[in-house]
Amino acid sequence: MMNEQEFIKEIDRYLNDEMEGPERIAFERYCEENATAAEQLATHRLFLQQLRSYADRVVFKQQLAKVGEQYHAGAHKDAGRAEPMIVTLWNKFKVNSLVAASVAILAVFSTLWLSGYYQTIQKTTSNYSALRRDMNTVQKNVNAQNAVIRNINSGKQRDDRSASNFGGTGFVISANGYVVTNYHVVRGADSVHLQSVKGDSFRANVIYIDPTHDLALLRINDSTYTPLKNVPYTFKETPSELGEDVYTIGYPRDEVVYGQGYLSSRTGYAGDTTAYQISIPVNPGNSGGPVLDSRGNVIGIISGKQTGIDGASFAIKTEALLNSIAAVPTDSLDQELVIGKKNTLGGLRRTEQVKKIQDYVYLVKVY
Amino acid sequence: MSKWSKAIALEADEAIVEGVARGDADSLERLYRDYFPVVLNMVVKNSGTEEEAKDVFQEAVIVLYDKVKQQDFELTSRLKTYIYSVCRRLWLKQLGSKGRTFHDVTAYEDTIAVEEDLALHEEKDVQLTMMEQALSELGEPCRTIIYDFYIADMSMQEICDKFGYTNANNAKTQKYKCLQRLKKLFFTTIK
Numbered sequence: 001m002m003n004e005q006e007f008i009k010e011i012d013r014y015l016n017d018e019m020e021g022p023e024r025i026a027f028e029r030y031c032e033e034n035a036t037a038a039e040q041l042a043t044h045r046l047f048l049q050q051l052r053s054y055a056d057r058v059v060f061k062q063q064l065a066k067v068g069e070q071y072h073a074g075a076h077k078d079a080g081r082a083e084p085m086i087v088t089l090w091n092k093f094k095v096n097s098l099v100a101a102s103v104a105i106l107a108v109f110s111t112l113w114l115s116g117y118y119q120t121i122q123k124t125t126s127n128y129s130a131l132r133r134d135m136n137t138v139q140k141n142v143n144a145q146n147a148v149i150r151n152i153n154s155g156k157q158r159d160d161r162s163a164s165n166f167g168g169t170g171f172v173i174s175a176n177g178y179v180v181t182n183y184h185v186v187r188g189a190d191s192v193h194l195q196s197v198k199g200d201s202f203r204a205n206v207i208y209i210d211p212t213h214d215l216a217l218l219r220i221n222d223s224t225y226t227p228l229k230n231v232p233y234t235f236k237e238t239p240s241e242l243g244e245d246v247y248t249i250g251y252p253r254d255e256v257v258y259g260q261g262y263l264s265s266r267t268g269y270a271g272d273t274t275a276y277q278i279s280i281p282v283n284p285g286n287s288g289g290p291v292l293d294s295r296g297n298v299i300g301i302i303s304g305k306q307t308g309i310d311g312a313s314f315a316i317k318t319e320a321l322l323n324s325i326a327a328v329p330t331d332s333l334d335q336e337l338v339i340g341k342k343n344t345l346g347g348l349r350r351t352e353q354v355k356k357i358q359d360y361v362y363l364v365k366v367y
Numbered sequence: 368m369s370k371w372s373k374a375i376a377l378e379a380d381e382a383i384v385e386g387v388a389r390g391d392a393d394s395l396e397r398l399y400r401d402y403f404p405v406v407l408n409m410v411v412k413n414s415g416t417e418e419e420a421k422d423v424f425q426e427a428v429i430v431l432y433d434k435v436k437q438q439d440f441e442l443t444s445r446l447k448t449y450i451y452s453v454c455r456r457l458w459l460k461q462l463g464s465k466g467r468t469f470h471d472v473t474a475y476e477d478t479i480a481v482e483e484d485l486a487l488h489e490e491k492d493v494q495l496t497m498m499e500q501a502l503s504e505l506g507e508p509c510r511t512i513i514y515d516f517y518i519a520d521m522s523m524q525e526i527c528d529k530f531g532y533t534n535a536n537n538a539k540t541q542k543y544k545c546l547q548r549l550k551k552l553f554f555t556t557i558k
Contacts, residue, residue: 048517055518064395064428
């Protein structure tokens with residue numbers, strides 16, 4: 001019986017296949033015969049197995065960790081490669097496309113700006129044009145002529161060119177000298193003169209303005225003025241119908257001008273309910289002229305037109321006019337304002353009507 | 368899947384399994400490439416992170432390894448199914464311990480019962496942890512001597528030279544003592 005150390009050594013040799021044939025058989029027989037030895041052999045063998053598998057597993061784990069790490073590091077690259085083409089393209093041209101987009105936006109807006117698009121917008125948002133006549137150009141010529149004449153006569157030089165000079169139309173509302181026109185005609189006026197169709201000129205004062213409705217009330221203040229007979233037309237307060245045959249008389253030039261058309265809409269510029277849209281060709285100077293229907297009722301006052309649109313003229317409704325007049329403080333009236341109630345035009349032909357009315361329509365000159 | 372292609376697939380699986388037993392890097396890489404995405408998907412869809420998926424997958428491969436290392440190993444299902452089942456089982460267990468919910472995702476893949484393999488794996492884990500503990504308690508130079516002789520298969524003469532023993536007998540005695548101590552440490556921890 002050998003000692004344990006020796007025996008273990010033998011076992012190691014046996015397990016490592018270092019024993020040759022006879023020795024091996026002898027060893028095996030020894031173990032079979034000796035129970036303690038057999039147990040020792042079994043235990044040792046098992047133990048070594050454990051040890052080996054432990055070592056193997058450690059190595060395997062290391063290997064696995066290494067492979068896993070490599071895979072995970074590579075997986076991201078693979079994921080990048082596997083991206084759809086559109087994503088790849090996007091990544092590639094992201095910066096370029098952003099630059100292109102900014103350039104395009106810049107180009108669009110600068111082109112719009114250069115081509116005056118924004119000015120057009122501004123224009124269309126306020127394409128209402130008030131129809132007062134600028135007579136500066138005419139007046140300048142006249143002034144120049146006058147100056148020449150004066151220079152010849154007196155040798156003195158005088159500069160009396162007025163800063164502004166406008167014209168419009170006004171019509172009698174009450175025979176004792178009250179005339180209605182547009183506020184925009186007399187705005188900023190130093191003095192107002194009315195000229196009748198016969199050529200007589202009267203001074204007038206602005207006694208009331210209503211900028212909201214673009215209305216002004218004038219009072220003739222001149223010793224040469226003889227009150228007229230009763231006003232031949234009446235004022236129609238109820239709304240007129242679409243298609244109503246209407247006409248106007250005004251002074252787009254120094255001579256009285258007749259214009260004819262029809263009522264085309266119940267509302268005025270931008271849906272203004274205090275005005276009508278009428279289809280009468282009107283021009284600067286027509287502002288403040290009366291709009292009459294076929295029976296000689298005043299249904300409105302010409303106030304302006306829409307630029308860029310044919311035949312869209314606007315007239316303030318009589319209703320607004322009368323409301324406005326009713327609001328005039330009685331203090332500012334030295335004579336009662338009598339609105340005509342009797343219509344003497346009803347059965348007359350148009351030419352007869354116009355002949356009668358024109359005496360009551362004045363050219364408003366503003367200095 | 369036809370019988371023919373199934374056979375081919377099984378053959379490929381077996382090749383991989385053999386590679387795993389050897390600790391072959393290519394086979395392990397194939398395992399990752401072919402099966403990791405499914406596992407990642409399963410874990411991430413069930414309140415897990417990518418890191419957790421990596422851990423679960425790694426453990427599943429070790430389970431496979433333990434199983435393969437057994438003498439009477441036979442692959443009874445597709446490798447994919449096996450890996451997925453193990454991972455699912457492992458992840459369920461982790462979720463259970465953390466008290467998180469699991470939405471059943473069996474619909475995505477076939478699963479098989481893997482409880483037995485997991486039990487084997489755990490037992491192995493315990494034993495090997497004990498071995499590790501025993502080895503760490505053994506200390507140097509004993510550990511290296513044991514390792515060199517029994518695992519690296521170095522001869523006593525080589526060990527003798529490496530450690531500078533004056534003669535092989537001294538080395539043998541030293542090795543014997545170390546082995547006895549290790550055995551003692553190992554078996555006491557078992558008890």
